[in-house]
Amino acid sequence: MSDASDPTGDRLPGREEEIRDIVERKGGVAPVRDEDGRYTVVGAASRETFANWLTPVGEHFVCHRNLVPEIDADSWTVSVAGPDGDLTLSMEDIREEFPTVAVAHTMECAGNNRGQHVPETSSVQWGCDAAGTAFWVGTPLSSVLRRVGVEEAGSRWLTAIGGDSPDDEAFARSVPLGKALDDCLLAYGMNGDPLPEEHGYPVRVVVPGWYGVNSVKWVEELRVTDGMVREGSLDRPGTHAYWQQEAYRIHPEGVTPEENDSVDDPDTWAQLESEAVDHPYTFDQNVMSIIGSPSGEESVTPRGDTVEVLGVAWAGDDRPTRVEISTDQGETWDDASLFGPDYDCAWRLFRYTWRPNPGEYTLYSRATDERGRTQPPTISDPEDWETALDDGEYPWNEGGYAANAYEPNGVDVVVSE
Ligand SMILES: Nc1nc2c(c(=O)[nH]1)N[C@H]1C(S)=C(S)[C@@H](COP(=O)(O)O)O[C@H]1N2
Numbered sequence: 049m050s051d052a053s054d055p056t057g058d059r060l061p062g063r064e065e066e067i068r069d070i071v072e073r074k075g076g077v078a079p080v081r082d083e084d085g086r087y088t089v090v091g092a093a094s095r096e097t098f099a100n101w102l103t104p105v106g107e108h109f110v111c112h113r114n115l116v117p118e119i120d121a122d123s124w125t126v127s128v129a130g131p132d133g134d135l136t137l138s139m140e141d142i143r144e145e146f147p148t149v150a151v152a153h154t155m156e157c158a159g160n161n162r163g164q165h166v167p168e169t170s171s172v173q174w175g176c177d178a179a180g181t182a183f184w185v186g187t188p189l190s191s192v193l194r195r196v197g198v199e200e201a202g203s204r205w206l207t208a209i210g211g212d213s214p215d216d217e218a219f220a221r222s223v224p225l226g227k228a229l230d231d232c233l234l235a236y237g238m239n240g241d242p243l244p245e246e247h248g249y250p251v252r253v254v255v256p257g258w259y260g261v262n263s264v265k266w267v268e269e270l271r272v273t274d275g276m277v278r279e280g281s282l283d284r285p286g287t288h289a290y291w292q293q294e295a296y297r298i299h300p301e302g303v304t305p306e307e308n309d310s311v312d313d314p315d316t317w318a319q320l321e322s323e324a325v326d327h328p329y330t331f332d333q334n335v336m337s338i339i340g341s342p343s344g345e346e347s348v349t350p351r352g353d354t355v356e357v358l359g360v361a362w363a364g365d366d367r368p369t370r371v372e373i374s375t376d377q378g379e380t381w382d383d384a385s386l387f388g389p390d391y392d393c394a395w396r397l398f399r400y401t402w403r404p405n406p407g408e409y410t411l412y413s414r415a416t417d418e419r420g421r422t423q424p425p426t427i428s429d430p431e432d433w434e435t436a437l438d439d440g441e442y443p444w445n446e447g448g449y450a451a452n453a454y455e456p457n458g459v460d461v462v463v464s465e
């Protein structure tokens with residue numbers, strides 16, 4: 049029960065009840081705590097989620113900072129501001145006046161794997177439980193944006209504001225207008241169900257292949273802007289740019305990143321590798337993989353003499369092209385095969401036929417994407433920020449963002465006779 053004197057209680061009144069209700073309703077998720085031991089969000093309860101391509105709503109992680117806003121869909125509107133003026137769309141307009149599409153997208157929190165940083169960072173201590181793949185149903189943003197006079201992207205951006213924004217702070221995120229026109233949508237459905245309230249009901253933005261924070265839930269405003277949202281750039285009270293320009297930036301300890309209008313290449317890994325942006329923004333997802341089965345939760349008995357190793361691999365809006373498996377803690381590697389659905393911005397299943405003797409093993413999976421980028425084995429020490437990438441490590445960063453090391457996701461498996 050909630051109790052103000054309980055050190056495991058929450059920062060936000062009502063949060064604990066909200067999380068308890070979501071966990072109960074969903075069934076396949078578990079609470080994940082932040083570094084201070086408060087319940088904050090929910091992630092996939094079992095690795096077995098990652099032995100499947102489609103993530104049921106009941107196993108899909110949920111992540112947001114404020115409480116789910118109470119929204120009456122019948123009166124909800126999304127205001128859209130573009131070069132030709134403003135438009136106010138009701139939910140009926142959004143459903144009826146534009147084409148309906150379904151897009152397969154792997155949602156991954158930029159803080160996925162954060163709990164693997166040593167020393168630990170602040171905020172939710174995710175393992176690899178903040179990822180899931182769903183069909184998101186809705187209206188292409190390109191159709192909506194054409195109505196306000198957007199023909200081509202140029203160097204402009206699209207800024208979306210969430211309806212959970214408190215008066216003193218906008219939950220605002222900007223993506224390049226080119227990405228918005230290419231494949232983003234205003235989603236009102238998930239896997240054939242109406243959008244659940246905790247996933248953004250009645251309507252959210254979905255930015256395929258990009259970290260979850262870009263996909264603004266409960267969206268109330270869309271604006272075509274010259275650059276990314278900056279402090280003071282919106283005509284509304286409170287702060288505007290915290291979620292774009294300060295949080296969700298990849299940087300070493302003790303740094304407050306400077307604001308930018310734009311980045312030349314939004315690809316997150318490209319930002320990490322180049323000098324062009326000081327502290328990368330978390331946009332598209334880094335190459336990742338995770339073994340779903342065996343889950344390590346119980347010992348496995350080979351069928352015939354084989355065990356099928358199953359999992360998923362993804363690379364944001366790039367393609368994963370190779371997955372390798374090691375059953376000897378990284379000494380030797382064998383290729384797994386990719387199979388199943390193959391969509392632009394969703395993960396792919398992999399399988400590997402393993403012939404183990406009885407015993408104890410640690411299994412790793414390691415994915416490579418179409419740009420030849422491979423998951424590093426480890427996250428660096430904080431002081432090795434400058435050299436981490438060159439040394440083949442993922443740079444420890446203060447926010448614990450975008451980590452994709454494979455060793456921390458190894459699964460310990462006991463093979464019985
Ligand atoms: N309005 C709003 N949108 C939001 C958030 C939020 O706090 N408020 N959280 C973001 C983050 S950090 C993530 S990871 C995704 C998670 O989407 P999901 O809860 O549907 O899995 O929503 C994003 N959209």
Ligand SMILES: [Mo]
Nearest residue numbers: 111157158260
């Ligand atoms: Mo997130």
